[in-house]
Amino acid sequence: MHIMKTVWLITLVALVQGYAIAAPLPVKQVAAGIYVHQGVHEDFDEDYHGDIANIGFIVGKEAVAVIDTGGYIMVGTALREAIRAVTDLPIRYVINTHVHPDHIFGNAAFSADKPIYVGHYKLAATMQQRAESYLRNLQAQLGKEAEGSTILPPTLLVEDVTTLDLGGRKLELQAWPTAHTNNDLSIRDTATDTLWLSDLLFIERTPSIDGDIKGWLKVIEELRKADAKLTIPGHGQVTLNKNVALDNQRRYLQTLLDDVRASIKKGESMSDTMNSAAQSENKSWILFDSINRRNVNIIYPQLEWE
Amino acid sequence: MKSHRRIQFAVLTLITMMWMPMHAWAEAEDKWDVLKEAFFAGKTVENAPELIRLEAPRRAESGAQVPLSFSIEQALTADHYFKNVYVLVGVNPVPLVGIFHFTPASGKAAISTRIRLERDSYIHVVAEDNHGKLYMNAVPVRAAGGCGGTVEGDEQAIRAEAGKMKLSVNAPVRPGEINQGKLLIKHPMYTGLQRDLVSQGFRPAFFANKAIVKLHGETVLAADLAIGMSEDPNIQFSFIADTPGEMEVEVQDNEGGVFKKSIQVNG
Numbered sequence: 001m002h003i004m005k006t007v008w009l010i011t012l013v014a015l016v017q018g019y020a021i022a023a024p025l026p027v028k029q030v031a032a033g034i035y036v037h038q039g040v041h042e043d044f045d046e047d048y049h050g051d052i053a054n055i056g057f058i059v060g061k062e063a064v065a066v067i068d069t070g071g072y073i074m075v076g077t078a079l080r081e082a083i084r085a086v087t088d089l090p091i092r093y094v095i096n097t098h099v100h101p102d103h104i105f106g107n108a109a110f111s112a113d114k115p116i117y118v119g120h121y122k123l124a125a126t127m128q129q130r131a132e133s134y135l136r137n138l139q140a141q142l143g144k145e146a147e148g149s150t151i152l153p154p155t156l157l158v159e160d161v162t163t164l165d166l167g168g169r170k171l172e173l174q175a176w177p178t179a180h181t182n183n184d185l186s187i188r189d190t191a192t193d194t195l196w197l198s199d200l201l202f203i204e205r206t207p208s209i210d211g212d213i214k215g216w217l218k219v220i221e222e223l224r225k226a227d228a229k230l231t232i233p234g235h236g237q238v239t240l241n242k243n244v245a246l247d248n249q250r251r252y253l254q255t256l257l258d259d260v261r262a263s264i265k266k267g268e269s270m271s272d273t274m275n276s277a278a279q280s281e282n283k284s285w286i287l288f289d290s291i292n293r294r295n296v297n298i299i300y301p302q303l304e305w306e
Numbered sequence: 307m308k309s310h311r312r313i314q315f316a317v318l319t320l321i322t323m324m325w326m327p328m329h330a331w332a333e334a335e336d337k338w339d340v341l342k343e344a345f346f347a348g349k350t351v352e353n354a355p356e357l358i359r360l361e362a363p364r365r366a367e368s369g370a371q372v373p374l375s376f377s378i379e380q381a382l383t384a385d386h387y388f389k390n391v392y393v394l395v396g397v398n399p400v401p402l403v404g405i406f407h408f409t410p411a412s413g414k415a416a417i418s419t420r421i422r423l424e425r426d427s428y429i430h431v432v433a434e435d436n437h438g439k440l441y442m443n444a445v446p447v448r449a450a451g452g453c454g455g456t457v458e459g460d461e462q463a464i465r466a467e468a469g470k471m472k473l474s475v476n477a478p479v480r481p482g483e484i485n486q487g488k489l490l491i492k493h494p495m496y497t498g499l500q501r502d503l504v505s506q507g508f509r510p511a512f513f514a515n516k517a518i519v520k521l522h523g524e525t526v527l528a529a530d531l532a533i534g535m536s537e538d539p540n541i542q543f544s545f546i547a548d549t550p551g552e553m554e555v556e557v558q559d560n561e562g563g564v565f566k567k568s569i570q571v572n573g
Contacts, residue, residue: 125506267476
């Protein structure tokens with residue numbers, strides 16, 4: 001009898017959870033017509049539930065642009081519900097800020113709207129290359145929930161700067177040289193002077209490197225010069241103080257770069273360096289231990305050849 | 307009563323398993339039976355966790371660059387030394403990562419390097435002494451995606467760089483004692499399973515397959531390498547230096563490339 005009760009309880013909880021996911025994604029209007037959903041800070045390796053990135057949408061007079069779609073199909077579906085709770089205008093563009101799975105795996109939720117998928121000119125190729133391993137990882141992380149999450153590459157590629165018109169509202173999309181990844185795209189909304197930096201800027205969560213740490217530091221210098229009233233990071237809270245956040249990120253990356261270079265010079269092994277590098281930054285960031293170690297693992301072998 | 311309880315336990319286990327996230331029960335595969343049959347069929351391999359010391363992360367941060375150290379805790383002498391040490395990863399498309407050959411001049415049969423893991427796996431290290439006796443130890447590592455994935459960069463530039471080396475020894479060199487050397491080889495180590503970013507086709511396998519380190523013309527390390535070694539192989543090794551002399555390295559790749567480098571070692 002006891003067992004049956006347990007089974008029922010579990011089924012019930014699962015049903016309620018399933019229902020909750022299909023409801024509109026919680027979003028906040030951070031500037032006129034700009035809606036952001038803030039993801040939670042979870043690691044990819046430990047207890048990942050597919051909703052860690054900041055995603056959202058911008059509403060013009062004639063159309064809507066989606067900016068990133070979340071870590072699996074249900075997050076995309078819930079984002080679409082959130083859009084429909086705000087407006088009935090057509091969803092004309094789905095913009096992916098870069099290739100990472102927490103930003104792109106909800107793309108398929110918008111297929112029926114027949115939008116133009118937009119990304120950095122290197123995004124389509126990088127997506128295709130990583131498709132197999134990304135899908136395999138998602139399956140391992142989410143199990144059955146991963147079903148229906150597919151890789152949908154962009155058809156409109158941004159080489160340098162491209163402007164999209166939502167009707168009385170222009171979005172300036174800029175493709176960057178290799179920084180966080182080799183396919184980072186930023187979006188500026190000229191109407192509200194909002195800069196959507198996505199993972200070019202991490203707030204709270206430890207910045208993760210999948211591109212080029214030196215390239216990223218250069219891009220940060222460029223981003224510091226940009227004007228913006230409001231800045232939207234890929235992780236963490238929306239901010240009015242762009243350069244304070246960029247300076248925090250620059251401090252971490254520069255410390256990491258300096259420490260790893262010093263370790264290599266002293267002949268310290270990569271494993272030891274994973275424990276020692278950038279430890280002065282440990283208390284300033286969330287998920288520091290796992291992400292910082294991964295960063296060392298990626299940059300140490302590259303910096304050995306400097 | 308007993309069988310009733312067993313069923314109860316089975317049901318509870320099943321529920322617990324369903325309730326746990328997928329990755330919690332995706333454990334590293336051992337595959338030792340397969341490896342044993344493929345590489346040491348008909349031979350006795352002794353389990354030797356005390357003799358073979360292994361160091362690897364429980365969870366690798368990157369499947370493409372997994373740090374691995376092995377050290378065989380026995381002095382090498384003219385009468386007894388380890389001629390072959392096999393590094394094997396059962397789940398990799400090519401399980402044999404490399405075979406490291408030692409001599410009495412190696413001082414110690416110990417290597418630190420970086421290898422690729424396609425997914426969660428045990429790393430098996432098998433040491434064969436000069437009498438043909440085999441010893442084994444293994445360590446489980448969680449990792450993903452080390453053998454496939456993206457290859458970027460200009461093919462011609464990468465090929466032009468291939469074979470460059472950095473060779474160094476820990477200073478000061480202590481005469482008659484065991485010293486440490488470090489060899490870095492610039493080589494893409496294409497697995498043949500990676501797609502080209504532009505053409506989307508597979509880049510053919512292209513990898514360093516041999517490295518030989520000599521001191522005074524005597525071999526201190528010889529290694530047969532395969533695609534399970536990480537890009538830009540990094541090999542730290544031991545040697546005994548009695549008198550000052552030249553340390554020479556020769557590296558070969560699967561396309562017939564031969565690369566050489568030498569440094570002066572004070573002994």
